[in-house]
Amino acid sequence: MHTVDHSQTIIELKDVCFSYTSEDVVKNVSLQIHKGDYVGIVGPNGGGKSTFLKLMLGILRPASGTVKLFGVDISQFKDWSKIGYVPQRTTVDANFPVTVEEFVMMGRYSRLGLFHFPKQDDRERVNKSLRQVEMYEYKNRQISELSGGQQQRVFIARALASEPEAIFLDEPTVGVDVKTQKQFYELLRSLNQKLDLTLVLVTHELDIAAHEATELGYINRTLEYYGEPKEFLKGDYFHELIGKGGIRH
Amino acid sequence: MIGLFQYGFMIRGFEVGIIIAAIAPLIGIFLVLRRYSLIADTLSHVSLAGVALGLLLKINPLVAAIIASVISSIVIERLRLSKRIFGESALSIFLSGSLALAVVLISLTHGFGVDLFSYLFGSITTVKQVDVYIVGILGFFVVAAVLLFFKELVFVTIDEEAARVAGIPTKFINMLLIILASLTVALAIPIVGVLLIAALIVIPVVTALQYGQSFVKTIFFAEAISLFSVIVGIVVSFYLNLSTGGTIVLLTVFIFVITLLTGKKDHRAH
Numbered sequence: 001m002h003t004v005d006h007s008q009t010i011i012e013l014k015d016v017c018f019s020y021t022s023e024d025v026v027k028n029v030s031l032q033i034h035k036g037d038y039v040g041i042v043g044p045n046g047g048g049k050s051t052f053l054k055l056m057l058g059i060l061r062p063a064s065g066t067v068k069l070f071g072v073d074i075s076q077f078k079d080w081s082k083i084g085y086v087p088q089r090t091t092v093d094a095n096f097p098v099t100v101e102e103f104v105m106m107g108r109y110s111r112l113g114l115f116h117f118p119k120q121d122d123r124e125r126v127n128k129s130l131r132q133v134e135m136y137e138y139k140n141r142q143i144s145e146l147s148g149g150q151q152q153r154v155f156i157a158r159a160l161a162s163e164p165e166a167i168f169l170d171e172p173t174v175g176v177d178v179k180t181q182k183q184f185y186e187l188l189r190s191l192n193q194k195l196d197l198t199l200v201l202v203t204h205e206l207d208i209a210a211h212e213a214t215e216l217g218y219i220n221r222t223l224e225y226y227g228e229p230k231e232f233l234k235g236d237y238f239h240e241l242i243g244k245g246g247i248r249h
Numbered sequence: 250m251i252g253l254f255q256y257g258f259m260i261r262g263f264e265v266g267i268i269i270a271a272i273a274p275l276i277g278i279f280l281v282l283r284r285y286s287l288i289a290d291t292l293s294h295v296s297l298a299g300v301a302l303g304l305l306l307k308i309n310p311l312v313a314a315i316i317a318s319v320i321s322s323i324v325i326e327r328l329r330l331s332k333r334i335f336g337e338s339a340l341s342i343f344l345s346g347s348l349a350l351a352v353v354l355i356s357l358t359h360g361f362g363v364d365l366f367s368y369l370f371g372s373i374t375t376v377k378q379v380d381v382y383i384v385g386i387l388g389f390f391v392v393a394a395v396l397l398f399f400k401e402l403v404f405v406t407i408d409e410e411a412a413r414v415a416g417i418p419t420k421f422i423n424m425l426l427i428i429l430a431s432l433t434v435a436l437a438i439p440i441v442g443v444l445l446i447a448a449l450i451v452i453p454v455v456t457a458l459q460y461g462q463s464f465v466k467t468i469f470f471a472e473a474i475s476l477f478s479v480i481v482g483i484v485v486s487f488y489l490n491l492s493t494g495g496t497i498v499l500l501t502v503f504i505f506v507i508t509l510l511t512g513k514k515d516h517r518a519h
């Protein structure tokens with residue numbers, strides 16, 4: 001049986017604002033994500049989903065407000081191995097001359113720290129992560145020789161290799177076929193339920209977020225909804241998002 | 250071959266050449282994969298301005314080139330970070346600007362003498378003993394820095410944001426890379442000259458990338474091409490009385506074309 005320990009706060013945002021130029025892209029966002037939560041983040045294109053994720057990871061710094069990871073202010077946060085990150089695949093050049101094994105080993109770097117090189121137990125952990133995503137047989141292949149779905153699994157394996165407590169994923173199944181997508185979400189679900197991994201998933205696919213996630217956030221500049229997926233489906237945001245209800249206001 | 254080493258300058262040329270051949274691909278792989286090749290070109294022109302300043306002020310031109318190159322690499326990285334009007338065009342302005350400065354400084358000294366030509370295209374006959382020491386010490390520093398920060402350099406090159414989320418000091422690594430590049434560029438001047446350095450840094454790496462494989466194998470392959478081209482290039486240019494830098498770079502181009510015709514990726518594309 002799976003029990004969620006809601007006592008531990010993994011991420012806490014308070015009144016976070018952010019802008020690239022003059023216009024606010026993320027405005028007054030506050031929320032708490034707890035251990036074992038499986039959070040789906042949805043919203044329209046340009047709504048600020050990716051920006052929001054980058055704020056939570058410290059890739060972007062908020063203009064105002066605070067971000068805390070594991071109770072520590074993001075600017076002081078050091079325990080990066082607790083965090084796994086699966087970036088939007090478009091940001092990574094898949095033609096890179098690295099093998100699957102070399103790539104997944106990067107997930108160990110946050111544990112190794114400066115001036116330390118991978119040892120036997122790091123290699124074993126890499127093998128284990130690759131088995132978890134069923135990509136072990138491909139470990140000596142070059143990344144560019146894999147299909148989109150296989151690359152996506154390798155990205156997950158890299159995130160798993162640091163033995164994280166929370167994994168952040170930005171649109172991980174864009175361009176992945178339906179079958180692979182299904183397996184992929186099964187994998188995420190089992191990671192969430194068996195290992196109690198906290199997951200934050202940015203996606204375009206509302207149905208997936210609504211069915212897989214335990215919490216759902218709808219972001220369109222501000223966090224307009226955060227709570228149970230079921231409630232969300234009853235509300236107006238849902239119609240706004242899928243375009244049936246027309247434009248509100 | 251025996252006759253070759255009767256000349257002190259040949260021995261010095263080989264010493265400097267082998268060090269440069271070893272460090273060029275080591276830095277080159279990161280520059281190529283980050284699409285920073287133009288930075289190498291820009292820094293080489295800045296180095297020429299440094300050389301010109303050295304000739305004018307009568308300080309060792311190699312030392313002057315190193316100082317100019319390192320300082321401008323820091324400026325370039327700062328500008329890149331500030332994101333204000335920075336891109337290829339800004340680099341081009343930097344490049345032409347320093348070339349113009351170099352030309353003006355040189356015309357202030359003794360015009361376009363033989364000296365300048367050897368700095369533009371490389372000439373091992375001008376390598377002094379002190380240059381060997383400078384290249385040796387700084388070359389060792391470059392290799393050591395790349396090895397020490399190897400995994401961070403690889404991670405930042407592949408996926409900068411993920412590297413940051415892994416707690417890697419990405420700003421420091423970026424700055425380190427561009428400073429190492431500036432050193433490599435300046436150190437290579439005596440052998441391949443200002444105008445051909447970027448070629449030596451880029452071509453062996455691009456050639457090795459034809460064969461894909463792992464990151465480490467790619468580096469070893471690029472090293473082999475680079476060392477082969479430099480050693481054979483020095484010998485051939487000595488016997489046939491050709492320009493050293495030109496011969497070396499032509500050899501790298503020759504190997505590149507061969508791999509292009511026989512390369513693995515080429516077959517897949519058809």
Ligand SMILES: Nc1ncnc2c1ncn2[C@@H]1O[C@H](COP(=O)(O)OP(=O)(O)OP(=O)(O)O)[C@@H](O)[C@H]1O
Pocket residue numbers: 020021025043044045046047048049050051052
């Ligand atoms: N680097 C940037 N510089 C300036 N503006 C940006 C930058 N990145 C994003 N924006 C702007 O910020 C807003 C939010 O972008 P963001 O990428 O967070 O949206 P998103 O919800 O992830 O969109 P999508 O569904 O298309 O991925 C958009 O209006 C976008 O144009």
Ligand SMILES: [Mg+2]
Pocket residue numbers: 049050051
């Ligand atoms: Mg996005």
